[in-house]
Amino acid sequence: VAAFKAKHRANLGALIDPDHPDLGPKNNQFVMMCGRIEHGRKELAKRWLKGSFGSVNFYEHTTICEQSHHIAYNEATRQYKKGKWGKGKHHMKPDAANSEFVIYFGTGFVEANFGPPAMAEKVTDGLASGRLKVAVVDPRMSKSAAKAWKWLPIKPGTDAALALAMIQWMIRHKRYDxxxxxxxxxxxxxxxxxxxxxxxxxxxxxxxxxxxxxxxxxxxxxxxxxxxxxxxxxxxxxxxxxxxxxxxxxxxxxxxxxxxxxxxxxxEAESRSMREWSEICGIPVADIEAVAKEFTSHGKKAGAEMYRGPVQHTNGYYNGQAIIALNVLIGNIDHKGGMTTGGGHWHEDGSKLKKPFNMKKMHPGKLHAFGHKLSREKSAYEKSTLFEGYPAKRPWYPFTGNLYQEIIPSAADRYPYGCQALWLHKGTPGFATPAGQTALEILADPAIIPLVFATDIVVGETSMYADYIFPDTAIWERWGTPHTTPDVPQRASKIRQPTVEPMTEVVKVFSSAAEASGTACPSLSPHARV
Structure with a gap:
C-alpha cells in the first residue's frame, strides 16, 4: 500500500480510501442495480457505467432468480488450462426435439423455465407422438406435471437427496456409461x-x-x-x-x-439407505427406482433438467451439482437427445462477427473501472487490504456474482464502502428480495444513500422511494434483442418489435448543451416518454 501511495500520490484524492486503494475510485460509489435487464440495454449500460463513468458496480438480479444453477454448471464444466481454471458453461437444456426421456427438476416445459415458447412445441410433439416421456419433480401439481408420465411431489429443497438416491440405484445396478x-x-x-x-x-x-x-x-x-x-x-x-x-x-x-x-x-450416494433418502425427499422408494430405471433405459437420449426450483435454497448449489451428476453418469452431454448448450447467437454488440460494428472496440477514451464491488463478489477477503482476521463484517463471495440482495444492506453498513447514488432499473428490491422491508427502510433514509433514482413503468413498491423516477416503456411497447436459450440448437439472434403503441405522452428531451446549441440530444429510445 505504501508503494502504491507513493507511486500515485498525485491522484490519491480520487480514491474512496487511500489507505485501502483496492476499494477503487470514488466513482464506485455510484451503483446501478438492475432487475431483469434485457440484452442490448445490458451491454449499453455496462459500457457506459464501467467504461465511461468508471464504476465497477453494475448488477443484475441473478441471485434472486437462480444464480446457483449457473454456478453449479460453471463449476462442473470448468477446464484447467495453462496453469489456471477457465470459465465453464452456465446453462444446458435437453435436446427436446430428439430426447426420449427428460426429468424436470423444479421446472417444466410449459411454465417456470427459460424459453418455454421454443421448448413447449418440441416437448408437446414428443409427448403426442409417444417419442418422449417426462417426469416432473415439483412440490405442486404444475401444468407440466399434469402431462408427465410420473409426478414426484418432492419436499422443497431436497432435490439432492432424490438425485443421490437415483445415483445409488444407478451405480448398484451398473446403469452408467x-x-x-x-x-x-x-x-x-x-x-x-x-x-x-x-x-x-x-x-x-x-x-x-x-x-x-x-x-x-x-x-x-x-x-x-x-x-x-x-x-x-x-x-x-x-x-x-x-x-x-x-x-x-x-x-x-x-x-x-x-x-x-x-x-x-x-x-456419498451410499451414505444413506434408499429408505433414508426417501424419507428426506418425500418420494417413495418404488418411484425413485422407477424413475432411475427409466432415466437409464434410453442410452444418451435422456436428460435431467433443472432451473429455479432446486437451486433457490441455501443448499441450492449442491442440489444443482447432484442433478448434473446424473447427466454425467450417462454421458449425455453434447449428444443428440441429451444435454446441450444450444447453438448460441450473434451478439448485438458486434463482438462475435466483428462487423458491421464491433462496439467493444469502438470506445475512445474508455476508462478502466477497478476495485472491489460493493457486494464483495469475485473478491477474496484474505487478499484484500481490509483483512483483519475473522469474521469479516459481512461475507465475501469469491465464486459468485450479481448478488442482488447484498447491495442495499452493504450500502447501509458502508462495507466495504458507502453508496452515494443508486440507480434502480427494472427491479423492485423492496418486494423481490428477502426481508425487503429493510431495503425500503434503507432507501427511505437519505443519510445512507443520498440520491436514489429509478427507471420504471409504474410508481412501484420500491421506486416510490426514489428521488426521481424516469418513466420507462414496457416490453410490449419497445424494441428488444433478447438472447436465445440452450433449448434452441441453431445459432440465432432474436429481435422483438413493439406490439402496441405506448399510451403515454411523447416528448423531446434536450440536454443543457443541446439547449444552448439548439440541437436535440438523442435518447436511448426513439422517444422519451412521460
Missing amino acids: RTYLQAANKAAAKAAGESTWSNATHLVRIEADGPGKLLRATDIGMGGDEFVVVKNGKPVAVGKEPVTGDLEYAGEIKGVKVKTAFTILKE
Missing part, C-alpha cells in the same frame, strides 16, 4: 467417439476433514501439475495423450491418501 466415465482427458474422449469427458477417474486428496484438492503429479513426485489417475493399480499422469483410468480406487500413494471422484460420489 463406464466407457465415457473412464476417459480422463480430451484425447481419450476423442478415441472413444466422445466430444466431452469427465474427471470421474481423477484422484482427489483425502484430508482429515474429507475430500480436498485434486491430486497433482508433483504431489507424488512424478511430474508437474498434471492430474493423476490410477490404471490397473498404478498412478498415471494425465497429459495430452489418451489416458483412461479406473473408476473405483481408494488408497495411499507415496503417503498421500486419495480416492477417485467416482468413488467419492459413490460413497
Whole structure:
C-alpha cells in the first residue's frame, strides 16, 4: 500500500480510501442495480457505467432468480488450462426435439423455465407422438406435471437427496456409461467417439476433514501439475495423450491418501439407505427406482433438467451439482437427445462477427473501472487490504456474482464502502428480495444513500422511494434483442418489435448543451416518454 501511495500520490484524492486503494475510485460509489435487464440495454449500460463513468458496480438480479444453477454448471464444466481454471458453461437444456426421456427438476416445459415458447412445441410433439416421456419433480401439481408420465411431489429443497438416491440405484445396478466415465482427458474422449469427458477417474486428496484438492503429479513426485489417475493399480499422469483410468480406487500413494471422484460420489450416494433418502425427499422408494430405471433405459437420449426450483435454497448449489451428476453418469452431454448448450447467437454488440460494428472496440477514451464491488463478489477477503482476521463484517463471495440482495444492506453498513447514488432499473428490491422491508427502510433514509433514482413503468413498491423516477416503456411497447436459450440448437439472434403503441405522452428531451446549441440530444429510445 505504501508503494502504491507513493507511486500515485498525485491522484490519491480520487480514491474512496487511500489507505485501502483496492476499494477503487470514488466513482464506485455510484451503483446501478438492475432487475431483469434485457440484452442490448445490458451491454449499453455496462459500457457506459464501467467504461465511461468508471464504476465497477453494475448488477443484475441473478441471485434472486437462480444464480446457483449457473454456478453449479460453471463449476462442473470448468477446464484447467495453462496453469489456471477457465470459465465453464452456465446453462444446458435437453435436446427436446430428439430426447426420449427428460426429468424436470423444479421446472417444466410449459411454465417456470427459460424459453418455454421454443421448448413447449418440441416437448408437446414428443409427448403426442409417444417419442418422449417426462417426469416432473415439483412440490405442486404444475401444468407440466399434469402431462408427465410420473409426478414426484418432492419436499422443497431436497432435490439432492432424490438425485443421490437415483445415483445409488444407478451405480448398484451398473446403469452408467463406464466407457465415457473412464476417459480422463480430451484425447481419450476423442478415441472413444466422445466430444466431452469427465474427471470421474481423477484422484482427489483425502484430508482429515474429507475430500480436498485434486491430486497433482508433483504431489507424488512424478511430474508437474498434471492430474493423476490410477490404471490397473498404478498412478498415471494425465497429459495430452489418451489416458483412461479406473473408476473405483481408494488408497495411499507415496503417503498421500486419495480416492477417485467416482468413488467419492459413490460413497456419498451410499451414505444413506434408499429408505433414508426417501424419507428426506418425500418420494417413495418404488418411484425413485422407477424413475432411475427409466432415466437409464434410453442410452444418451435422456436428460435431467433443472432451473429455479432446486437451486433457490441455501443448499441450492449442491442440489444443482447432484442433478448434473446424473447427466454425467450417462454421458449425455453434447449428444443428440441429451444435454446441450444450444447453438448460441450473434451478439448485438458486434463482438462475435466483428462487423458491421464491433462496439467493444469502438470506445475512445474508455476508462478502466477497478476495485472491489460493493457486494464483495469475485473478491477474496484474505487478499484484500481490509483483512483483519475473522469474521469479516459481512461475507465475501469469491465464486459468485450479481448478488442482488447484498447491495442495499452493504450500502447501509458502508462495507466495504458507502453508496452515494443508486440507480434502480427494472427491479423492485423492496418486494423481490428477502426481508425487503429493510431495503425500503434503507432507501427511505437519505443519510445512507443520498440520491436514489429509478427507471420504471409504474410508481412501484420500491421506486416510490426514489428521488426521481424516469418513466420507462414496457416490453410490449419497445424494441428488444433478447438472447436465445440452450433449448434452441441453431445459432440465432432474436429481435422483438413493439406490439402496441405506448399510451403515454411523447416528448423531446434536450440536454443543457443541446439547449444552448439548439440541437436535440438523442435518447436511448426513439422517444422519451412521460
